[in-house]
Amino acid sequence: xxxxxxxxxxxxxRPQAPLSPQGALAERPAVYPVTAPKRPAPPxxxxxxxxxxxxxxxxxxxxxxxxVMLVLGSLNQLLLGGSAVVYGLxxxxxxxxxxxxxxEADLVTAPITVPIAFAVGIVPIxxxxxxxxxxxxxxxxxxxxxxxxxxxxxLIAGLITCVRKVRMMGRRMRRGGRPRGPGGPVRRG
Numbered sequence: 001x002x003x004x005x006x007x008x009x010x011x012x013x014r015p016q017a018p019l020s021p022q023g024a025l026a027e028r029p030a031v032y033p034v035t036a037p038k039r040p041a042p043p044x045x046x047x048x049x050x051x052x053x054x055x056x057x058x059x060x061x062x063x064x065x066x067x068v069m070l071v072l073g074s075l076n077q078l079l080l081g082g083s084a085v086v087y088g089l090x091x092x093x094x095x096x097x098x099x100x101x102x103x104e105a106d107l108v109t110a111p112i113t114v115p116i117a118f119a120v121g122i123v124p125i126x127x128x129x130x131x132x133x134x135x136x137x138x139x140x141x142x143x144x145x146x147x148x149x150x151x152x153x154x155l156i157a158g159l160i161t162c163v164r165k166v167r168m169m170g171r172r173m174r175r176g177g178r179p180r181g182p183g184g185p186v187r188r189g
Contacts, residue, residue: 058109069121082125088149095153
């Protein structure tokens, strides 16, 4: 039986640079891209990346905020006797989460639904007696007295939605999309 001889693959030779007018090889400096070494993300960023990232509709964001604030207000009343400072401090992250979790098409609804959620959640801690009228007067008084927390949460939601909207418009422009007006693409001519 005859065995065929196989040759080992020969390395390819790289083409040489063209000769310069003086007859020597043209020397080119080697250019290597410089990349910075990747640093690991801080632990806070890693923890935030593990959080859920739902996309809620405008109605869903409103229901989320109202339900969470009602539960937090009820727990605050049961455990702490209705502390307004604790309720206000809990309202700020709920406002931020509502603004972060609303989908991009419904960004405008977050600063609108957040104050409604505050009002719904303050009902358990407002107190009041004397029936429905007395309870509603206590809610209105609590809203007036704790308007700072209400404005702070609304401001947080508004800032987050503005930043998200600007980033969304920047991504759209980088992709080559045209700015859109209320009736569709803007026509320039």
